[in-house]
Amino acid sequence: MSIQIGQTLPDVEVRLVGDGIREARTGELFARRKVVLFAVPGAFTPTCSNRHLPGYVAHHHDFRERDIDVLCLSVNDAYVMQAWAAAQQVPHDLLLIADGNAAFTRALGLELDGSGYGMGLRARRFALYAEDGIVRQLHVEAPGEFRVSSAEAMLAAIQA
Template sequence: MTIKVGDKIPSATLKVKTEGGIEDLSTDTLFGGKTVVLFAVPGAFTPTCSVKHLPGFVAHSADIKGKGVDTIACLSVNDAFVMDAWGKDQQADGKVLMLADGNGELTGKLGLEMDGSAFGLGTRSQRYAMVVKDGTVAALHVEEPGAFEVSSAEAVLKAL
C-alpha cells in the first residue's frame, strides 16, 4: 500500500555520511517536530536526477527553507558513500541532506518502490517529493514513470 496524505511516516533507519563516518538516522528523529521536504530519486548520478532533480533543490534551497521548511532531504536506494559523493558533486552540502536507503527499507514501507531491473538497477525508489510536518505527510507528489514534473523544486515551492 502506498503512503498518502495524512499518514504518518513509518519508522525506519537511514544512513548518512558525516565527517565521523557512516551514521544511522531514524525517521523519527528526521521528521519529529519538524517540517521536512523529502524528495526521492531512482538513483544517484543518473541523468534526470543529476541534471534536474537534485540541482533544482540545491538552487532553490533558501527559497524552500524561507517557507518554513527545516530540512530538505534527498533519498535514494544507494549507499551512504555514493550519496555523499553525489552531494559533493552537486554542491548540496548545507542545502540538501543526502540520505541513503541502501536496502530500500523506508522506500518499501512507503510503498514507493519501483522495479528497475530492466535497466540493471534492481529495486529502486520511484521519483517523488513530499512535505512532512511533524512526521505526517502533508503533501505528496509521485511522478508517473519516466516523468519529471510534480516532484521538482519549483512544484514543491508552489505547494508550500
C-alpha cells in the same frame, strides 16, 4: 499500498549523509519540523543529476526561508550518496538519505522495479511535504516523467 496524505511516515533506520555519514531513524528526522522529502531513482543518473537534485540545491534558500528542511532519498549506499553530494555541491544542511537496502522506500510503498534497466529495486521519483512526521502533500511522478516532484513544483504546492 503507498503512504497516503494524513499518515505518519514510517520509522526506519537509514544512513544520513551531511557532514559525514551517520545512522539515523526516520522517525527522529521528521519529528518536530517541516520537511520536504524528495526521492530519486539513483544518484549519478541523468535526470536526477542534471535536473532533480540541482533544482533543490538552487532553491534550497527558498525552502529554508519558509523554515522547511529538505532531504533527498535514494536507494544507494551512503558512500555513493556522499560522493554525489560532493559532485553536486549540496549544501551541508540539505541532507541525503542513503536507503541502501530500500527499507524506508518499501515502508513508504514507493519502490520501483528497475531490473529491466539493470538497476534493481529503487525508489520511485516523488516529493512529499510533512509536518511533524505527518504527510501533508504527496506528489508521485508517472513513469519517465519529471514534473510534480521538482523543487519549483513543491514550492508552488506548499504556497497554495
